[in-house]
Amino acid sequence: MLKIYKTKLDEEKKLLEDELGTLGQVDKKGDWEATPDDKMVTQEVQDEGDMADRSEDYEERSIKLNFLELRLADINRALEKMNGGNYGICEVCKKKIEMDRLEVNPAARTCKEHMDKVV
Ligand SMILES: [Zn+2]
Structure with a gap:
């Protein structure tokens, strides 16, 4: 995986x-x-x-x-x-980052909800 x-x-x-x-x-x-x-x-x-x-x-x-x-x-x-x-852990809420988000951007640092919180 x-x-x-x-x-x-x-x-x-x-x-x-x-x-x-x-x-x-x-x-x-x-x-x-x-x-x-x-x-x-x-x-x-x-x-x-x-x-x-x-x-x-x-x-x-x-x-x-x-x-x-x-x-x-x-x-x-x-x-x-x-x-x-x-x-795969959100840097803001420490929850798992959505699969489809990682699919698009494997380097994502946050979940969808917090994607604007980290620059
Ligand atoms: Zn989050």
């Missing part, structure tokens, strides 16, 4: 890490950071218009990266719970 969710989580984790890898890299503290465009530090920096485009690009990558990082944190949290034996 749990195995299905674990497989799902492992798969999504791998996908997320792949995608994160294309957007940035892990720093020494284990946080993901968007990598600046390589070309940004070359002679092309001379062109100011070009430069603005690139930093906008970087900005976009940072936002996307942050989003993916949060999702990855949720997944890691769910995987830790599996190891700890408290997977």
Whole structure:
């Protein structure tokens, strides 16, 4: 039973890490950071218009990266719970999370009733 969710989580984790890898890299503290465009530090920096485009690009990558990082944190949290034996328990009311909710989001931290209570 749990195995299905674990497989799902492992798969999504791998996908997320792949995608994160294309957007940035892990720093020494284990946080993901968007990598600046390589070309940004070359002679092309001379062109100011070009430069603005690139930093906008970087900005976009940072936002996307942050989003993916949060999702990855949720997944890691769910995987830790599996190891700890408290997977599928709502963090607010400590009741079991509905099956169909876990089906849609195996990394869910709360039951349906409390899904808006945890950010
Ligand atoms: Zn709850």
